[in-house]
Amino acid sequence: MKEVMSDEQLIIPFPSLVQKIGSERVREIRSIAAKHNCILKRVRRSRNWQLSGERCHLLALLKVLGGLYQTEDFVLVKLHQYLNCNDKTGQGSLLLHEMIRSDPSLTAAELMEKTGCTLVEVRLARTEYEDF
Numbered sequence: 716m717k718e719v720m721s722d723e724q725l726i727i728p729f730p731s732l733v734q735k736i737g738s739e740r741v742r743e744i745r746s747i748a749a750k751h752n753c754i755l756k757r758v759r760r761s762r763n764w765q766l767s768g769e770r771c772h773l774l775a776l777l778k779v780l781g782g783l784y785q786t787e788d789f790v791l792v793k794l795h796q797y798l799n800c801n802d803k804t805g806q807g808s809l810l811l812h813e814m815i816r817s818d819p820s821l822t823a824a825e826l827m828e829k830t831g832c833t834l835v836e837v838r839l840a841r842t843e844y845e846d847f
Contacts, residue, residue, distance in 0.1 A: 732764040796831035
């Protein structure tokens with residue numbers, strides 16, 4: 716029997732979010748997240764924040780934020796890394812493929828750093844891109 720990962724509630728930590736991207740961007744991302752059934756909130760009274768939602772909603776949010784911000788953005792990278800690390804369905808390389816399509820000149824080291832993928836995953840994604 717297969718597990719359905721989309722029903723699972725995921726919580727992604729964002730340490731020092733306001734200090735890294737600014738309060739205006741946090742408000743903007745918070746409203747976008749709410750539209751996608753995700754919640755971006757502060758953890759108690761600390762400077763840390765967390766984003767929670769179901770996997771399918773977080774992937775939709777990642778796609779929308781990918782269209783609004785640069786691929787190097789702190790929120791995009793962190794969100795992709797978390798979804799990639801916790802992905803058991805094999806669909807975690809979404810941002811990696813988008814980054815290769817948008818800028819094929821990125822080196823493997825840059826892609827690994829920005830996405831948290833392994834060298835093997837980067838090479839497979841490049842091969843798929845070149846064959847496509």
